[in-house]
């Protein structure tokens with residue numbers, strides 16, 4: 001005969017009674033552990049309060065109808081990462097300089113070995129600033145000066161003195177730090193426990209989850225008649241109507257964030273990426289977490305010098321000249337050259 005399937009009534013043995021204090025101790029320890037984890041979580045979140053999580057996934061990188069170096073459009077998978085919400089600001093960069101006494105490339109005397117033939121008295125610290133040409137100029141060159149006439153080497157220009165020695169960043173805590181060379185950006189990133197994004201991470205993050213759109217906010221230049229980024233309106237380089245509200249740089253967060261909560265991935269200031277630049281990289285890059293080319297090619301401006309990737313365009317990007325405020329647009333720049341429109345933002349795994 002089958003035994004009835006009834007569980008015996010629980011009994012409390014003297015042995016179990018003796019374990020109760022032990023169970024209480026274990027429960028108490030577990031509670032302490034949970035509290036400690038919560039405290040850690042809060043401090044971890046605070047430490048990343050100016051970063052947003054970009055979830056891993058697939059996206060279409062590049063275009064099929066843009067400049068040759070954006071082709072072909074290809075599918076890329078990326079692991080998730082944290083990214084700075086905004087371009088690194090003057091306030092954030094000042095904290096780095098105060099902690100490390102770091103001197104940026106623009107503040108150092110240029111090395112005569114790197115500039116053979118340049119007279120000693122011309123080898124002074126400085127950086128490139130935009131100037132409005134006095135008369136109409138060709139956008140394509142060649143130019144008498146050998147470089148675009150809207151660029152001027154300004155002695156004494158640096159992140160602390162963006163327009164030259166008489167200018168300052170006082171009252172500009174929330175503006176992107178500029179005149180940043182690639183070396184300066186990587187030094188900051190290392191100090192902050194972060195790194196520069198790969199070019200693929202940058203484009204994926206900049207698109208904010210939108211699929212194959214022309215702009216980081218969609219397909220329409222001015223949805224509802226509103227400018228969505230700080231670029232250039234009017235005929236570059238002499239007519240700057242500032243319809244978007246800003247003639248030059250803007251403080252960060254003046255335009256709507258993209259789908260991941262990132263600001264100014266279009267325009268305002270250029271942003272360095274980790275990668276060397278190679279115009280043909282998309283033809284050979286791996287489809288998972290592409291790390292960038294192992295060597296750099298010469299840049300358009302300096303054919304003999306390997307260049308790094310810059311992304312996102314700046315307040316100087318105009319539709320009649322440089323539409324590189326678009327998320328697919330690539331730029332190659334000598335790593336030792338910052339300018340009045342060059343900044344960066346960091347990521348963390």
Ligand SMILES: [Ca+2]
Nearest residue numbers: 230231244246
């Ligand atoms: Ca503008």
Ligand SMILES: [Ca+2]
Nearest residue numbers: 264267269312
């Ligand atoms: Ca930007």
